[in-house]
Amino acid sequence: MAPLIYQLRLLGVILGAVQLISGYSFKNCIAEPYSNLKGFRCNNRADKNISAIVKDLPGSAVNLTASFNRVEHVPSNCFAHLPNLNYLSLDQNQLNYIDPLAFQKLHQLKYLNLSCNSLSELSPSTFEDLHSLTSLSLTRNSLKALPETIFSNVAGLKTLNMRNNRLTNFSAVVKSVSHLTNLTFIDLCFNNLTSLTHSNISLPQSLKKLYLGGNNLHTLGCNPSLFRFIELLDLSYNPKLPSVAFKGVDLRNVKRLTLQFTSVKADELLNISNIYASHVVFSGMGLKNDSLLIGLCATLGRKLKWIRNIDLRHNGIRNINGALSSCPEITGALDLSNNELKKVSCLNFLNKHMNLSKFTAEHNHLTSLPNCTVKKMPHFKSLKELSYRYNRILSVSKYAFSHMPNIETLKLNINNVAFLHREGLKGLKRLKTLRLDNNLLTDLFNETFKDNCDLEILNLRNNRIAVIFNGTFMNLRNLTTLDLGGNKISHIQPSGLDGLKSLSKFYLDGNSLKQIDSFFNSAFQDTLTVLDLQSNFIHFFSENTSSPFLKLRKLSDLKLDSQRNHGLVLLPQNLFKGLHSLRSLYLTNNNIASLAPQAFDDLISLNFLTLDNCCVGVAKLQPGVFKNLRNLTRLIAENMGIQNFSKEVFGNLTKLRILQLNRNVMQSISVDVLESLPKLEYLDIRNVPLSCTCKNSLLQNYTVNNPDVQVVYLDTMPCPEAKNKKFHNFDSKVCYIDLGKYLFFTTAAAVFLFTVSPLLCVKLYWKIKYSYYVFRSWFSDYWSRLRDEEEKCKYDAFISYNFSDEEWVLNQLLPNLEGNGSSFKLCLHHRDFELGRNIVDNIVTAVYSSRKTICVVSKNFLQSEWCSLEIQLASYRLFDEHRDVLLLVFLEPIPERQLSSYHRMRKVMLKKTYLQWPGSDCIDPSQAQELFWNQLRRAIKSGSRLEKDPDEDFDPASKETGNVENLLSDKDYLLP
Template sequence: MATLTLQLLSLTVVLGAVQLICGYSYKNCIEDQYSRRTSFNCVRRKEQNLSAIINDLPPSVISLTICINPVWNIPNHSFVNLSNLQNLRIDHNNVRVIGQFAFQNLHQLKSLNLSYNHISELNPSVFSDLRNLTFLSLTHNKLMQLPEGIFSSLLNLDTLIMRQNFLTNFSAIADSVSRLSNLKKLDLCFNNLTSLSHSNVSLPKSLTVLYLCRNNLSTLGCKHFFLGNIHVLDLSYNSRLSTMAFQGVDLRQINYLRLRSTSVNIVEFLNKSNVNANHVDFSDTGLKNESLLTKLCKLLKTKVQRTKNLNLNANGIKNLTNTLSHCPDIIGAVTLSQNQLKTISCLSFLKRQTSIKSFSAEHNHLTSLQSCKMQKMVYFKSLEELSYRYNRILSVSYYAFYHTPNIKTLKLNINTIAFLHRKALKGLKRLETLRLDNNLLTDLFNETFEDNFNLRILNLRNNRISVIFNGTFLRLRKLNTLDLGGNKITQIQPSGLAGLTSLSKFYLDGNNLKHIDTSLYHAFQGTLTVLDLQSNQISFLDENINSPFMNLSKLSDLKMDGQRPYGLTVLPHTLFRGLHSLKSLYLTNNKIFHIAPDTFDDLTGLHFLSLDNCCVGVANLQPGIFKNLRNLTKLTAENMGIQNFSKEVFGNLTALCILQLNRNVMQSIQVNALEHLPKLHYLDIRNIPLSCTCKNNLLQNWTRYNSKVQIVYLYNLSCKQDAEHKFYNFDTNVCYIDLGEYLFFSTAAVIFLFTVIPLLYVKLYWKMKYSYYVFRSWFSEQWRKLREEEENCKYDAFISYNSSDEQWVMDQLLPNLEGKGSSFKLCLHHRDFELGRDIVDNIVSAVYSSRKTICVVSQNFLQSEWCSLEIQLASYRLFDEHRDILLLVFLEPISERQLSSYHRMRKVMLKKTYLQWPGSDCTNPRQAQDLFWNQLHRAMRTGSRLTTDENNKSEGCVNTESKESRHIETTDESYYLLP
């Protein structure tokens, strides 16, 4: 119970983890390009842990291939998340151990391939959950025995392959498969079986194919009816197997029996067994001479009147005369491949077998095909297929096939034919397929194919043909496929392709063509669909040419990749004009310097474009280069040197599904360019030096969380700066601004300013205004002049007053300070300010060119802006420059409440003694006024420097006659002098 709970918990965790995955990329697997998350390949990975390879695959997987990996263990519950699997390959790995529950939950699995591993032992219940399995391969492992009941649950198994193991006990094998009622094929080749002895079990009635080749069988040792349902039995390469081994074994149901390389005497075997002689393959059964063949044929004739096929391959036959004439009528194929025949003598040894339809003498020692146009020639009018492949034929004489006028397929490929007579193929009017590839032919003539007007396929690949002469193919009006690849063609004469009015596929790759022949203009109008020109020497010197493909209106596949020696360095922008039906274009492995923006304009039907390795250095793809490729579904642009990926270049590829960009040089990819590819589902950007910087933060986010595009091996992509760090998880926190936080602080700042500014305006308006003027003066030449004027002290006092108090200033202040024997010089607004000068500059100049500033304070003074500025300037010199220049004279009593809002003035009053003008309500106004003027005179004569140094000498505008305290002492009449 605890184990079941743990399993369910692990399943829940795995499923939960899968649901959290938003991206569409996998660490160790690649989804098949058109599978829609159902088929995956995990090949050549360095991961030993199987779970690490497949743990990020979606539950929708149907087909999974795990090949060529160092995986050694398949642990329990490995595929618990992949319950929809139907096809599973874990071949060519290092698997040694398979857990008992490794394949648990795979109820839908139909095919399991565990071949080419190191499995030596299997748990009896390892396949217990695979109830729907139909195919199982354990090829090339180290199995020595099978556990009892290992296949008991595989009731739907159709094919079981266990070849290339070390199995020795056939009885255990028979017992393990006896209950498989649907098993049809059992392959036990390459094991160590010595017999087919068994207990009372029987093979399934459904089993019809049994392969037992390359074992150590010396006897069958099975019961009479044990092989009663077998139709195909292969006992080849059991060298110890003798004729007596078949004694008492029922072989009546056999449709095909192979006994190659055994010790069975085939004639004796046919006499003693009940096998149908027509169903025995006589290849490699020791029939080395004509006497043995004659015995066989005579025996066959006693058993059957006619036979379909006679296979005599690999018997070491060197010569045949009339031997096969003793055989029953052969209505099918005669195969004499892998023998030592040196001549076939126009098939004269088959003179009574004129009904055969196929003859093959491949892998023999034939050196020539002689002429067969002679008297008393045997004609094989039923023969349709003739093959002499893999021989040493040097020459083919005239009328070499005159005796086989109705053949449809002739295979002369993979020989050394250097001479093909002009009339060698004469008379073959029904020939449809001719294979002459991989020979040494140098010339073709207009008579060569003149009788082959029904030819559909002509293969001349890999010869030494250099020129296609006029009229060579003139009669081949039904030819569909012409393969001239791998030759040395440098020239096609003007009428060399004439007559090919039905040609659909034309292969000219691997030749020495230096230009595209003009004959293409007219030869294939409306017929050609495939044209292969790759690996020639085609080049262009001009970007403006007349397109050689203009009339190829049905061309769908064009290959021009790998031109020698330097490739298509110049790609004319008019080269592909007229190819509106082209579906595939290959330009791989060229060295193109420039691709014009209108090069692909006419390729409106293109589905596939390959540009791999096609450019030199950095490829600067121009905006609009793909503007008309709206049907393109696959673009391979690997190792092109692409530096920038932008929507201006790739944005019009609206139907693109697959994009391969690996091994380019761009350091970043614009996400908006990828978002302009709405159907993209496969993106390969491996081996690109993507920088792990903020310019790729959007790309990282897009690759990790998009749910439509598979990024091939995203989690293995390294950072350009440091290969140990991965692109998918480099730190991007510094790249983002929290928009909510940004808006909060911005809004708070605005609200704060709108709240504080009015308060500052009300409370500090003059201080700020004053500061503005001070700083304006400070950095101007005027400031320097004012400082110099201060040292000379042009005035003894600057009188700051309101115009409503001007009468008192003129009637009282001015006569008492400048008249009556006084020597003071005063600065007054109306008298001493410079005409035409800014009033603020006049005020600043007056304050700084006077030893003292006398402020005549009244109610009107307090309400005046200019007076406020003047007292601000004076108080600045008092507090900031430490100069005792400010004298306050109150013309009228002002209450504390009225002064509460004038902070600067209250600060001055707290620091200094001020004078109060005695009004008419005084007891003795005359005496009070005299005292007032006496105190003012006395204050005017004090120095302007605030210092405690008793020995300090006078400087600047300081009166040198007296150095009195900066405070005026009070007297009995102190109500005139208010502290």
């Protein structure tokens, strides 16, 4: 039914009866799946014209990203057809100019990203129509100044990012944003500001975050009240900014002041400014020795009894010893990251800060963590989080963390830990998150995690672990996430995973596992939801291998992609048996020889399946392989070598929404199959050699006119036969114009056949039958007899008669013409027809092999089908070949009404005189019969060629039937 529908649709296009619907594909953009034509990506396009890139997008677009293009100019009104845009990103282009009316009519736009371009100036009316704009990013451009009224119409602006430009006039910036009563954030970092001098106009009271780092500030030079409403002030990376610059400046409301890599002295700042001491970030303030730290702590001690957080990053601290003893008690976090510490000595230097909750010492030079069970060791019972990431730690001694028993998060990742003592984590009974990834660990033991009963997340990724021994995780009954990816695990002992009763996410990717048929019969079989086995050496050797996942009843995400050394190759037909809850399956980059029809039968809940690059050469997808995947919404089948896209394979995917088939080898795609996917919205068939021929004419119509399915970059799909032609507009008229004519004439013929033919059969039965035999004789070898000379005829006369008149023929005609001294040779049915030959061929041969045809006409003759055929053939020679070959002999009188239906015989009778056998009712029968035979012999002997058309010589007035004068005429047809 579907092909007929498309044929009629194509015919409708030709006839103008069907109105075309705009297709759901875009020349330079991709509609985000599941976005309902609201989200679009137009990235990495060759076109430099942004108007051309977005011109075919629908007015429903809400989010638009056009990044990483070569666009240099944004013309006026190029987005005017997209009035519903909320989000517009034009970052990573080459923009150097934006027309004043470029964003005209974008009254709904809230977020505009113009970062990473080459803009050097903006028109005052650039953002004039953006009444709803709340966030604007101009990062990484070349702006030197801002027009004073550029933000006059964007009263709702909340976030303004102008980082990495060339702005020099802070006062102009203040003027441009002073009226923005909703503005909360401005980033002016890494510009060319030398001071913050400004007019009497102030920053808006709503502004809470002001970033001015990375400029060339020598002084502030601002009104003392400039920062009175600022809560977060960043002045870092202004190396010439002195402490004195803050004298008299109101910083009472600043809750975080960053002065990293400036010339500001911490203790000086605290003495000359009114900022609350705990709100200063002391990172990068040159506090690299004990004396400076002691001075800071002394100043802090005079102002505070306790301090929540101290940030001492980037100070070049090598030894800290007891410098922090004079500081007020730290109750929150202490950050010593990005210094040059070589040891932390069990945190003895923090013996005064026992209530510390978080300690961070990342990016230092720590090489080991010693045993911390020494007597009188301070215990940090309030410490919850400890991070030693990005150090050079080689070993962790036993009881290394015994002095912090309540720690919950421990980060030792990205070090060189090769030795973790069996009791290195001893005592950490409340530990919930442990990061040991990116180290050099080779072994894990039963005692390693013995005390970590509350551990929930354990990350051991990218180590050198080769074997998981029995009982390694026995006590981790609360562990939910275990990451062992990127190791060298080749073997997991039978009880190696025992104890993991709560495990939900298990990552084993990038290891050396060869088999997975034993170790999943573990405690977590009822809790595991994510299992990552990609990039191992897993192989199967039998189609009938039982499923190792059979008991993983809650597994929802399974990754088996990219198995090394040639991939899986063989995929057992029962491999996924029992995985009724699985929702995502990854089989990418495997060289699977074939997929069994029942391979995915149990995956009734599967939503996502990726098979790209998973097959060897041409994929042999068996009918029914996806038959139970009725909940599948996304299928990635790229570069599989698929040749045939059939309904038997894909027809059951009734909920499929995204289908990616690019880089396959089929030359055509059946529209029937695509129409069997009622939920399909996204179709990627790029780099598929679809031929631009009639077999794809329906597909072309489907892709161009289907309003529901987005065909990715349809306009750029080339024809394999000619690279300069495109699939979407190759000439397919020849395919459906002939089809239209065919349908029209077929329909007309059918109507004629069923309405007129019954009438013709009744009225013109013999005419039709005669025409058939004449046509047939045209192609037979007997047609050549028309050109033979009469002297070469085999017979003098062919006798056409009805069987009921055979007695007269045998007793009267035959003796009088072949006997009694006559030399005529007659052709009779029963005597001269060739046995076994078709009756029609015998009749044609007899007519054209005889000089004359004598029709013995009687009432029975007129009722005979074969007799009628014989007279028709003879009359054909008479009228169409100008051969006077027909003789009519009437055995009995026949009324005119009985001859009315034999119009050809009547035509002969009107033009030629006929003979009538004298019956016994004549006055002198013997004399009449003698005259009859004489006249008949004379007619047979006469020549058959006519000099003129018989119609021209005939005068109906002088040849009436029964006229005595006709008996004496020279004509061959006489009436006695």
